[in-house]
Amino acid sequence: MPHPVVHTEAGAVSGTRSEGIEHYLGIPYAEPPVGARRFALPEPAAAWEGVREATAFGPTSPQSPYPGEIGKLLPSTIIPGDDILTVNVWRPEDADGAAVMLWFHGGALERGAAAISTYDGTPFARDGVVFVSANYRLGSEGFSVLPDAPRNIGLADAAEALRWTHRNIARFGGDPSRITIFGESAGGAVVAALLAREDLRPLLAGAIIESGPLDATTPERAARPARDIARRLGVPATAEGFRAVSPQRLVATRDELTANSTLIKAAPGFTASVDPTTLPENPRRALVDVDVPVIIGTNTDEYRLWDTPAAFAKLSRGTYALLALAKRLPRGVWRAYRATFPDASPGEIIGQVLTDLAVRQPAIEVARARSASTFVYEFAWASPVRDLRAAHALEIGFVFDALGDEGAITMAGAAAPPELATRMHADWIHFAETRDPGWPAFRDDTLVRRYDTVTEDVPLPRAEVLAALTR
Template sequence: MAKHPDGPVVSVESGDVRGVWRGDPGGSNASAAFLGIPFARAPIGELRYAAPERPEPWDGVRDATGYGATAQRGDAGTTLIPEPSVAGEATLNVNVFTPAPGERAAGLPVLVYIHGGGYIAGSPASPWYDGRAFNRDGVVTVTISYRLGFDGFGHVPGAPSNRGVRDWLSALEWVRDNIAGFGGDPSRVTIAGQSAGGGAVLALLGMPAAQHLFHAVWAMSAALADVSPERARTLSAKLAHLAGVAPSRDGFSSVPEETLTSLQEKAATPESKDRLAPVHLLLEDGLSWGPTVDGDLITQPTLAALAAGIGADKPLVLGTTDDEFTMVTDSARGKLRLVPVSLALAQLKLPRATRRAYLADNAAQRRKGTAAVLGRFVTDAVFRSTVVRAAEARGNAPTWVYRFAWPSPVRKWALHCLDVPFWFDCLDADGVTAIAGSAPPRRLADAVHGAAVGLIRDGEPGWPAWTAHPGTTRVFGGEASLPDVVADGYRSVRALL
């Protein structure tokens, strides 16, 4: 490591970067942060719809003490995870947090984290994604950015498909080629993510082109997209019509990114007067923007790829919170209390026999009212059923399953994103009290974060694998009277499979 009076300096392929120490260098808990390092050139101009290209070299020492530009533009408003937008054009960058900058012989395990946001939003600059706690436990941590929404995932004739996916691959290649300079071992890389980030790491797990770039996976609340080619083309045509341009690379290139971003939600909204049409679309077809089955990088849907044995040599941990989106339906519980729960589920096109079986398996949730059941149903259909399908698709591949069951004292439910500050062990970070209250349990963070470190460092999280005993589930934050590990933790979703 080069010495520098203003902070640690590390050499990467493109040049030298200067980070910032947190804590006294040489201290037991000291670590360094290198922020906003480009892994690819700015995706603007001719590169807007191109595959990522390696950054141009620079002279001297590049300052890496502040987060780089984000693909998310403007103020995202109040979100469950604070994810700030950073202005600028060079949006393809990585942040590296390390306890051993410049120590090439350290050989520490590496975590690469992919943020969520439905593939249309989100930012790697969140204070929750700081790798300080993982550094304390001997893990080099990297957070990455990628192109979002239509620019990242939309169908553009004449342009490479899945540009956001190509950004993930390019960032992982950067880690492979440069992480040793930060004390990391490129042969011990775990990828992890939450929500769309969880879907991202599952997509990578099922992608032949990605297999050499990582060695283990942790997927939190994975939101798969697997957009069909037909749907991708239809959405592209609708967006072009709304923007008033030809559905071509030249046509889309003539429209500012901000304009397409403002129109992409309208393009993905069903042309129906049925107020439930967007919910039906989500339940039946999934997210509109995200990884597409393009026949190139992604040759088949993720679960089919896992069932075919792709990624079977890599340990996988996956799970969800118990009530990802019940907070949404709970806001209408006053109106919904008058609606019979079976009728409400029928409105969501759940067949009668399935409704009966599902309600029988969710008697405890049913006692909480129609709003609670509807929230759990959407949670199960979008998130929790994916856990079981993925675990079963993996067959004999090493797989561990968990549930995050601790209900927030301020949000009532074990809701979407609540597990993230426990996983990163950042309970004192900005924004945590808004979702987890003023006294989130320290022991729960120790358990969740400790399991993550176990996978990253040792290849297993510390409870019996689903592989050996299908159904086996670790329950984080459940009732004190219940065991931490249960025999069939996702039994309540079986009717939906």
């Protein structure tokens, strides 16, 4: 069977076809960020002659595998090479005016790739969506704050991937007026940042933020990881200084600095920072006024991904006291969490407080304030693996209807309920197609969709502890 061919704005690409679905992998949306293009804004891909083969994923942004116990749960896919700014497209072979979903992977802004097997777009294309995934620069290459370089380069890459999708997706049978962007964790933060940009909103019909931090920090705070790397290497904390160091050496140095990080005691992480060009406003504030329908939600036990049960068992009420002082928590927080989680250990309560502060409280704050349609969910199904319960990233295998994927099995086990994956996956597609996922928009703390063995719409779970955090 001849390979299918699509003519993009830069040239023709040939993909593969299987069971009514076409795949086009590793299509460049920007020039390789090498040489003078390192630590610079992305440049749209140059045109090419002939037909470019698009049958394999492109190289991944420089990174290392997850270390230690978390590395046993989260897969790493690392493909060497320079041409990392690529997109991948899955489409029904008869697609014509289909809804489009553009996925941004997570990984704390320093790991992850569109090539991870769980992110295969086949289930979305099977169900009528044109699915796109994108790589973007990570870590030192994408989020260093340097005086002679643009800020938030990784976000600029994601913005360029969105613009490429808008310009080209009709050639793949997608409707450019029906693009929904979605992502998990750092990918959710990328989605929030793109929504915060007024110039990009006309390209968006909807957005889904899964467990994504909504806050951008100041350039001064965001500069700490690059400053620490430069100090360890003995080079200037400038783009010129970093260009003299290989991407692999920057990754290795970052690994040295974070070798002993824990949920409680972590080296400063890469973050987005407010910037006039790439992120003019903190997403947590900007999303309130964005007239784009949004699904936003979290998992019940986010924190349980990052440390083992044994590590949480070592935390005490005294640890919480130090945390409360550092985070300036209101009085009564410990009492509220103890009442809500009467059987939880101090470590489990600390984990819930930290992840509520990081993702759940901001999500609910934004949902309450928005006038545009906002749909809130909580993923609550408890994995039997390593007592993860409903940990961070667990929902991805369900959203992608990919419970048979090795990466999904690693976190959810081999007996996760397929009907839950069918339901969640269908809700995401229904939202992309209609702007309505099938449950009521969030109003007055009511009707959050709770995904579990039995999926139902319930009043906001644990509203009392969220109220205690905001007193």
